[in-house]
Amino acid sequence: MKRLGTVSAIALLGALAFAPAVQAASELVIGYSMAKTGPYVSLANSNEIAADMAVDEINAKGGVNGRKIKLTKFDTGGNPKDASAAVRRFAVDDKALAIVGPFSSSECRVAFPDGERMGIVQMSMASSAPGLTADMSYAFRNTVDEGKVISDVMETFARKKIPSARAAIAYGTDDAVSKAIGTGVLPKVFEQYKSQVVSTVDFSVKAFDLSPQASQLVQAKPEVIGFGAPPEMAIKLATELQRQGLKARMIAGTTVADPDLPKRMAPAGEGFTIGTTFFRDLNPATKAFSAEFEKRAKAAGLPRTEPSQMDAATYDIVLMYADALAKTKATGDDANLAKERTAIRDHLAKLKNHPMLEGPISFGANRDSIKPIYILEAKQAAWTLIDTHEPK
Amino acid sequence: MSLLALDDVGKNFGGLVVVKNLSFTVEAGQRVALIGPNGAGKSTVFNLITGVYPLTSGRVLFDGVDITHLPMRRRIGLGVARSFQNIRLMGHLSVVENIMLGQQPKAGGLAALLTPYRLMPRHRWIEEARAALDEAGLGAYADLSVDSLPYGVRKRVDLLRAVVANPKMLLLDEPAAGLNERETEDLHDALMAIAAKGVTLVVVEHDMHFVDRLCERVVVINFGEKIAEGTMAEVRASPLVREAYLGGDATVGAGHA
Amino acid sequence: MSGYGEAILVMLAINIVVALAGYLPLAAGQLNLGIAGFMAVGGYTSAYLTSAYHLPMGVGMAAGAAAAGLLGLLVAVPVLRTSGIYLALATFALGQVIQAAFLNIEAVGAAAGYPVKPYAGFTVVLSVAFGVLVAVLLLSRTRFALLLTATKNDPLVTELFGVDVRAIRVAAFSLGALIAGIGGALYAHHYSYLEPQNFNIMLSVYIALYVLLGGTQTVAGPIVGAAFFTLLPELLRAGSHWRFVIFAVLIILVMAVRPEGLITGALARRLRFGKRREAAS
Ligand SMILES: Nc1ncnc2c1ncn2[C@@H]1O[C@H](COP(=O)(O)OP(=O)(O)OP(=O)(O)O)[C@@H](O)[C@H]1O
Numbered sequence: 001m002k003r004l005g006t007v008s009a010i011a012l013l014g015a016l017a018f019a020p021a022v023q024a025a026s027e028l029v030i031g032y033s034m035a036k037t038g039p040y041v042s043l044a045n046s047n048e049i050a051a052d053m054a055v056d057e058i059n060a061k062g063g064v065n066g067r068k069i070k071l072t073k074f075d076t077g078g079n080p081k082d083a084s085a086a087v088r089r090f091a092v093d094d095k096a097l098a099i100v101g102p103f104s105s106s107e108c109r110v111a112f113p114d115g116e117r118m119g120i121v122q123m124s125m126a127s128s129a130p131g132l133t134a135d136m137s138y139a140f141r142n143t144v145d146e147g148k149v150i151s152d153v154m155e156t157f158a159r160k161k162i163p164s165a166r167a168a169i170a171y172g173t174d175d176a177v178s179k180a181i182g183t184g185v186l187p188k189v190f191e192q193y194k195s196q197v198v199s200t201v202d203f204s205v206k207a208f209d210l211s212p213q214a215s216q217l218v219q220a221k222p223e224v225i226g227f228g229a230p231p232e233m234a235i236k237l238a239t240e241l242q243r244q245g246l247k248a249r250m251i252a253g254t255t256v257a258d259p260d261l262p263k264r265m266a267p268a269g270e271g272f273t274i275g276t277t278f279f280r281d282l283n284p285a286t287k288a289f290s291a292e293f294e295k296r297a298k299a300a301g302l303p304r305t306e307p308s309q310m311d312a313a314t315y316d317i318v319l320m321y322a323d324a325l326a327k328t329k330a331t332g333d334d335a336n337l338a339k340e341r342t343a344i345r346d347h348l349a350k351l352k353n354h355p356m357l358e359g360p361i362s363f364g365a366n367r368d369s370i371k372p373i374y375i376l377e378a379k380q381a382a383w384t385l386i387d388t389h390e391p392k
Numbered sequence: 393m394s395l396l397a398l399d400d401v402g403k404n405f406g407g408l409v410v411v412k413n414l415s416f417t418v419e420a421g422q423r424v425a426l427i428g429p430n431g432a433g434k435s436t437v438f439n440l441i442t443g444v445y446p447l448t449s450g451r452v453l454f455d456g457v458d459i460t461h462l463p464m465r466r467r468i469g470l471g472v473a474r475s476f477q478n479i480r481l482m483g484h485l486s487v488v489e490n491i492m493l494g495q496q497p498k499a500g501g502l503a504a505l506l507t508p509y510r511l512m513p514r515h516r517w518i519e520e521a522r523a524a525l526d527e528a529g530l531g532a533y534a535d536l537s538v539d540s541l542p543y544g545v546r547k548r549v550d551l552l553r554a555v556v557a558n559p560k561m562l563l564l565d566e567p568a569a570g571l572n573e574r575e576t577e578d579l580h581d582a583l584m585a586i587a588a589k590g591v592t593l594v595v596v597e598h599d600m601h602f603v604d605r606l607c608e609r610v611v612v613i614n615f616g617e618k619i620a621e622g623t624m625a626e627v628r629a630s631p632l633v634r635e636a637y638l639g640g641d642a643t644v645g646a647g648h649a
Numbered sequence: 650m651s652g653y654g655e656a657i658l659v660m661l662a663i664n665i666v667v668a669l670a671g672y673l674p675l676a677a678g679q680l681n682l683g684i685a686g687f688m689a690v691g692g693y694t695s696a697y698l699t700s701a702y703h704l705p706m707g708v709g710m711a712a713g714a715a716a717a718g719l720l721g722l723l724v725a726v727p728v729l730r731t732s733g734i735y736l737a738l739a740t741f742a743l744g745q746v747i748q749a750a751f752l753n754i755e756a757v758g759a760a761a762g763y764p765v766k767p768y769a770g771f772t773v774v775l776s777v778a779f780g781v782l783v784a785v786l787l788l789s790r791t792r793f794a795l796l797l798t799a800t801k802n803d804p805l806v807t808e809l810f811g812v813d814v815r816a817i818r819v820a821a822f823s824l825g826a827l828i829a830g831i832g833g834a835l836y837a838h839h840y841s842y843l844e845p846q847n848f849n850i851m852l853s854v855y856i857a858l859y860v861l862l863g864g865t866q867t868v869a870g871p872i873v874g875a876a877f878f879t880l881l882p883e884l885l886r887a888g889s890h891w892r893f894v895i896f897a898v899l900i901i902l903v904m905a906v907r908p909e910g911l912i913t914g915a916l917a918r919r920l921r922f923g924k925r926r927e928a929a930s
């Protein structure tokens with residue numbers, strides 16, 4: 001009897017947990033697939049604040065088509081299987097019109113085919129691995145290809161006559177993105193800008209000590225060092241290079257675009273130059289966004305209160321969705337759901353220089369975004385804007 | 393031709409000589425005891441006959457076949473089964489399943505291995521195992537976990553498992569140890585019944601009264617060497633045996649007192 | 650069925666398959682800490698054959714299972730020379746080697762991963778998993794299963810009763826590898842993308858935990874273990890940040906209270922016995 005009781009209690013709990021959610025008809029639902037726990041937590045957990053900010057702003061102005069927007073959230077833990085479960089939950093149970101996220105390329109690779117089969121738009125705020133949206137139609141990414149970002153950095157050096165004839169490459173081998181940058185992106189970019197690669201060093205992204213790599217770089221005397229690895233490793237290498245007395249500029253793409261990086265590297269890392277898609281002091285809108293974000297991040301007790309490019313990208317995704325809902329006159333009614341989801345897709349795909357927080361955004365043929373790249377240089381423990389590449 | 397013949401068998405563990413120049417034979421249908429003080433090497437001799445350890449020197453012949461280098465799993469097929477001094481049943485299995493392990497040598501090949509007998513009502517294997525248990529008066533324990541049984545019952549299951557394998561020769565390592573009088577008496581009857589079916593018995597045992605009643609012949613070893621052989625009365629008369637093992641009290645081996 | 654419920658059932662089905670893959674060798678007393686490696690072999694083989702040679706998905710999965718099983722057979726002979734902690738280490742290393750190999754095989758995308766075309770939906774995954782479960786359940790009703798337990802309990806005595814213990818161990822290990830290959834193929838075709846990182850050591854450890862927590866004495870053990878590890882974190886979603894902490898504490902509690910696993914042979918017998926007694930009265 002007692003066993004029976006336990007069993008039925010578990011069954012009941014299960015039924016509650018896995019039952020389809022009941023939806024108030026008056027709201028327009030957007031799913032949010034977030035990597036709030038797991039390996040991407042340091043970059044991803046602040047995205048939620050930006051997403052909530054966007055929703056609050058829209059709803060404060062009366063919502064869309066006379067209805068409020070509702071964000072339903074699912075924590076994937078950065079796990080592809082959970083990202084797949086999230087798509088199903090949003091598409092089938094929550095009757096969402098579109099999905100914000102998922103975060104990482106690993107999750108996108110699994111969730112995008114699901115979204116394609118179910119006919120619902122997803123838009124990633126962080127995935128930048130090349131070729132991921134090929135032969136799909138509902139898969140979008142509000143990110144820019146690393147190759148483009150890093151070649152913009154080199155373009156700026158050329159414009160500003162910053163010496164870059166002698167180049168070196170330093171990258172992590174045991175992380176797919178780092179390795180792709182080190183072995184694919186950087187050699188190509190340096191070749192394009194006629195920089196001679198005088199040294200290539202690699203390391204584990206979990207390495208404790210980078211002094212052997214640093215001394216190898218010191219001997220080669222490069223003027224620029226192309227870097228492909230997470231921000232933590234950038235700090236280690238910059239510190240070690242300063243200790244060993246090498247005055248070369250490190251350059252990198254969005255993978256190290258941590259707003260706090262100059263502060264964390266200082267006094268090393270002076271001159272570290274990156275390309276990114278968001279700069280907080282760009283204009284009144286970005287300043288206002290950053291201030292509000294900071295307030296909310298502090299209240300939430302987050303370790304980083306400065307918005308990152310991914311926070312800005314998340315914010316813009318929600319705003320783009322709201323705009324698409326308005327323009328396509330979405331109702332979220334069951335009967336028209338498939339049609340409305342597809343209309344949102346078609347509307348987004350046609351966006352050209354749409355004014356957003358990050359700058360004017362368009363989508364290319366592969367539904368990756370085309371937007372301005374801001375070239376930032378680390379100066380006295382802060383990022384300063386030295387150049388902007390507007391999309392052509 | 394003898395059923396079992398040990399021919400000048402020796403066994404060393406590193407530098408320790410445990411069995412030395414040991415030769416004896418057992419005729420088919422005989423009931424033979426192997427006795428000697430603790431540490432004399434009796435269990436080791438069983439281990440050599442069953443192939444648990446390789447011999448250092450000498451040969452073992454069974455039923456006319458030289459089995460000295462035969463892998464141990466092949467010996468039961470020839471008809472050698474044994475029990476262990478410390479009961480070695482499969483604790484996680486039921487009594488029936490333990491008995492079924494005894495059926496293994498005659499169970500057949502791959503097809504038998506993959507027959508889902510537990511889904512087949514009244515499958516031959518289970519029926520046979522149950523029948524054997526019933527016959528041994530152990531039917532009530534058939535479905536219990538071996539771990540939950542009292543010692544005496546476990547000893548009987550251990551013996552039955554070896555018997556079920558239909559051996560020509562049964563090596564029993566201290567079958568009466570730890571049993572009370574009543575149980576020892578039952579064991580005697582059971583072993584006499586097994587022998588009556590033509591099974592050859594070789595018994596290691598410290599209870600001399602038990603040995604005397606059961607066995608026709610006794611082989612005595614000390615420090616791995618044979619010191620006497622013959623009927624119980626004959627070996628008892630040997631001064632070597634009196635000194636090494638039997639001493640004054642001739643009902644229990646000195647080593648076991 | 651809700652979309653989310655379907656997704657969870659798919660995870661559960663795949664986890665049960667791989668738990669059964671870990672269960673077979675464990676039933677014979679061998680801890681295989683390289684299951685993820687065999688999953689990778691099954692997944693990549695099926696993915697490659699269906700994508701590059703356009704073979705039907707069923708053929709691909711069968712080939713994936715066969716490849717994993719064959720690799721299991723090849724490595725079983727040297728690996729099973731070791732036992733206990735050394736066996737665990739050897740299989741652990743094997744899993745790492747397989748993962749490292751796929752990180753470098755360009756034909757299947759190396760570190761960048763490999764997209765998988767034919768899609769195995771809810772019904773396909775559940776049917777295949779159900780088939781595997783039935784096969785293992787059937788196997789558990791045979792003499793082979795009896796010999797697995799006997800081998801684990803006392804290999805010497807088992808051998809003395811005429812059993813080629815080594816062959817039993819090799820068979821259990823290889824069959825486990827084959828089933829892991831099926832699990833990997835299901836993963837590949839359902840999630841449509843393979844990355845070597847998916848098949849890391851943590852996955853192998855989790856699979857071993859499914860079995861150890863569920864119990865190694867009956868087939869119900871790995872099933873209950875897989876269900877515990879799949880469903881509980883979902884039920885704890887409400888607890889958000891704390892859910893993995895609560896989950897870990899629950900695992901420790903279970904192992905403390907039931908060190909032989911949730912489901913033991915004695916428990917299963919008692920339940921069966923109870924049923925019989927009820928039927929009799
Ligand atoms: N595997 C082994 N390695 C080393 N020494 C061993 C081994 N097995 C047995 N011995 C030694 O061989 C000797 C004989 O042991 P054995 O168990 O055969 O004696 P036994 O006559 O059966 O004694 P008991 O009456 O106490 O059972 C002992 O000194 C024992 O320590």
Ligand SMILES: [Mg+2]
Binds near residue numbers: 434435436565
């Ligand atoms: Mg002994």
